[in-house]
Amino acid sequence: MSNRNITIKDVAKLANVSVATVSRVINGLDRVSDSTRKSVLKAIQELNFVPNTMAASMVNKKTKMLSVVVPDIQNPFFTAVIEGTVEVAKREGFFTLVLSTNGEESEEEEFLESFLGKNVDGIILIGSHKEAEFYRGILKPTILVDRYFNDCGHDGVMIDNYRGAYEATKHFIELGHERIAIIDGEHDFNDGKDRYWGYQQAMLESGLSTDPDYHKQGHWAEADGYQLTIELLKSELPPTAIFAANNVLCKGAIRAIRDLDLQIGEDISLIGFDENELAQFVKPQVTVVRRPTREMGLQAAELLVRKIRDTPREAGNPMRVVLGVELLKRGSVKNLR
Amino acid sequence: MSNRNITIKDVAKLANVSVATVSRVINGLDRVSDSTRKSVLKAIQELNFVPNTMAASMVNKKTKMLSVVVPDIQNPFFTAVIEGTVEVAKREGFFTLVLSTNGEESEEEEFLESFLGKNVDGIILIGSHKEAEFYRGILKPTILVDRYFNDCGHDGVMIDNYRGAYEATKHFIELGHERIAIIDGEHDFNDGKDRYWGYQQAMLESGLSTDPDYHKQGHWAEADGYQLTIELLKSELPPTAIFAANNVLCKGAIRAIRDLDLQIGEDISLIGFDENELAQFVKPQVTVVRRPTREMGLQAAELLVRKIRDTPREAGNPMRVVLGVELLKRGSVKNLR
DNA sequence: TTGAAAGCGATACCAC
DNA sequence: GTGGTATCGCTTTCAA
Numbered sequence: 001m002s003n004r005n006i007t008i009k010d011v012a013k014l015a016n017v018s019v020a021t022v023s024r025v026i027n028g029l030d031r032v033s034d035s036t037r038k039s040v041l042k043a044i045q046e047l048n049f050v051p052n053t054m055a056a057s058m059v060n061k062k063t064k065m066l067s068v069v070v071p072d073i074q075n076p077f078f079t080a081v082i083e084g085t086v087e088v089a090k091r092e093g094f095f096t097l098v099l100s101t102n103g104e105e106s107e108e109e110e111f112l113e114s115f116l117g118k119n120v121d122g123i124i125l126i127g128s129h130k131e132a133e134f135y136r137g138i139l140k141p142t143i144l145v146d147r148y149f150n151d152c153g154h155d156g157v158m159i160d161n162y163r164g165a166y167e168a169t170k171h172f173i174e175l176g177h178e179r180i181a182i183i184d185g186e187h188d189f190n191d192g193k194d195r196y197w198g199y200q201q202a203m204l205e206s207g208l209s210t211d212p213d214y215h216k217q218g219h220w221a222e223a224d225g226y227q228l229t230i231e232l233l234k235s236e237l238p239p240t241a242i243f244a245a246n247n248v249l250c251k252g253a254i255r256a257i258r259d260l261d262l263q264i265g266e267d268i269s270l271i272g273f274d275e276n277e278l279a280q281f282v283k284p285q286v287t288v289v290r291r292p293t294r295e296m297g298l299q300a301a302e303l304l305v306r307k308i309r310d311t312p313r314e315a316g317n318p319m320r321v322v323l324g325v326e327l328l329k330r331g332s333v334k335n336l337r
Numbered sequence: 338m339s340n341r342n343i344t345i346k347d348v349a350k351l352a353n354v355s356v357a358t359v360s361r362v363i364n365g366l367d368r369v370s371d372s373t374r375k376s377v378l379k380a381i382q383e384l385n386f387v388p389n390t391m392a393a394s395m396v397n398k399k400t401k402m403l404s405v406v407v408p409d410i411q412n413p414f415f416t417a418v419i420e421g422t423v424e425v426a427k428r429e430g431f432f433t434l435v436l437s438t439n440g441e442e443s444e445e446e447e448f449l450e451s452f453l454g455k456n457v458d459g460i461i462l463i464g465s466h467k468e469a470e471f472y473r474g475i476l477k478p479t480i481l482v483d484r485y486f487n488d489c490g491h492d493g494v495m496i497d498n499y500r501g502a503y504e505a506t507k508h509f510i511e512l513g514h515e516r517i518a519i520i521d522g523e524h525d526f527n528d529g530k531d532r533y534w535g536y537q538q539a540m541l542e543s544g545l546s547t548d549p550d551y552h553k554q555g556h557w558a559e560a561d562g563y564q565l566t567i568e569l570l571k572s573e574l575p576p577t578a579i580f581a582a583n584n585v586l587c588k589g590a591i592r593a594i595r596d597l598d599l600q601i602g603e604d605i606s607l608i609g610f611d612e613n614e615l616a617q618f619v620k621p622q623v624t625v626v627r628r629p630t631r632e633m634g635l636q637a638a639e640l641l642v643r644k645i646r647d648t649p650r651e652a653g654n655p656m657r658v659v660l661g662v663e664l665l666k667r668g669s670v671k672n673l674r
Numbered sequence: 675t676t677g678a679a680a681g682c683g684a685t686a687c688c689a690c
Numbered sequence: 691g692t693g694g695t696a697t698c699g700c701t702t703t704c705a706a
Contacts, residue, residue, distance in 0.1 A: 020685085020693060021691085030692095051684070052684065056684050058391060059685045277614055358676060373676080395701090397702090
């Protein structure tokens, strides 16, 4: 496996050729006579030689590795995206290395300055937290996924958050709901904001007002979903429907409803943003806005690989790929008509 | 960030010193006069220079990075272990790089031969699939987690699978159960086998026979858990208790029981091996054998770092750390006495 | 304290 | 086709 000490020189000596020749047979590009190739191959075999790719990288500046940086490796959304990424990367001959920052922004910087960060051929940043300035500082091929920043100078793959929230809300309305609440978190990034706007727009368009009491904000965590749902349901005039703006908030909401001994789709209607395990488990299952997680990873990796190969930086404006979402209707919305 | 072109030479030139001196101030080991240090630092700042750690690694053969290889990044068990690992690694100044093989054995080999595999200072293999021979071929510090192979030549961190299964089964028995079934998967590795033996031993010790009809084997997947549970519950003489030998089998079992409209802890008793989201969600919650996931990661990283530092290979026999498990009693086992 | 120079292990250009 | 060698960016003796 990892034969530290044997180098191309040893092989050259044993095979009675120059290191240049050995390098040639290793890379198979230049032509080498059959006989010498054979003896070199034999020597390689005999010595159990494995080329030191790091040394090679030093001269040709390619490592054939990509990195994917995520804020939380325990969130199934991220791992699903990663899976898509890895699939394409592998097909294209790249190794993918995953890095979780555990929500700490500084980690992202550290990574980029580390051995790894400096030696990957390209980077995919999922759900990243920084500001445009930071991204502009990254000089190598990079793709932003799920969260995008204008003027960041890189391509991006994201979904239509606005539309997803809009359709969820519309769905409630079509089935006769009027007291529709939304639980979300800070509006510090576009994805969160867009979801709220989608909700708001749908309400206004239908002539419904957006009661501030029906907008509960937490920190996008499961515990918040639980707490906020309890608050809503215990208020004087509870909503008839709740839109949970991300996967974990939705899980919290499901727990809360269960703990209050209420029946989803009967006593309270619910739609979640993003698929999650509990939404699939409970009966009736919870209607969710499904986003194409794996597909996001695929797209990101494809964009990245293309960018790496198009070395003649076509300096074209960064492109953004926006994938559609789908309202997966299940049984959690009661028909009030 | 990634200033490709500026090297130590540029800094040297600007600061009017030799590259050796620059190297010295970068590494802070050798002594440098305050005045030169200052001017070098200034030059570094001015040029926005970031040393190329890859080149450095070429000479000192250290990269300060570890890698963790897992079969499935979507399984919460693995990500929990990873989290523990990363924590220690970070504290000790190592970067952790995660690699998921998606269950493909060959990936593991590829990884070890890749740029990455050859350039990390140490490796943690979680739930790995190969045979001892393979591991012996890995010449650098390596720790096996969760699954161990005798004569593999490396240290390991695992849990007491036997005991966990034994106690779960005993618990059933103590509460008066006699028709106790087990659902598991292939017995191709020790962890799986040990769980079965623990179950069997507990049964025999209590004078209960292990009816083959009550031992259902699948492939350790959630779908199997579902299917096998259905089979058990629909058989002529259904068991009164089921032991699901891993986390996803348990989830499948919970789904199956729910779909048959049976009440956990009432119509059928259930214990799962390893914590899982559904076990915590349903009411009553499902009793599980809890294993110290994060702790496993911590231990593994600590062992690894120590090994990396003890360069004078003390060739001591490989050590194995076996962590205890805990039967987390919740409400899913009915008292038949 | 500082500098010159010899590597680390490969690649690639230039001769032959 | 094949070999010699400069080079990648840094560390580390060895002298001065």
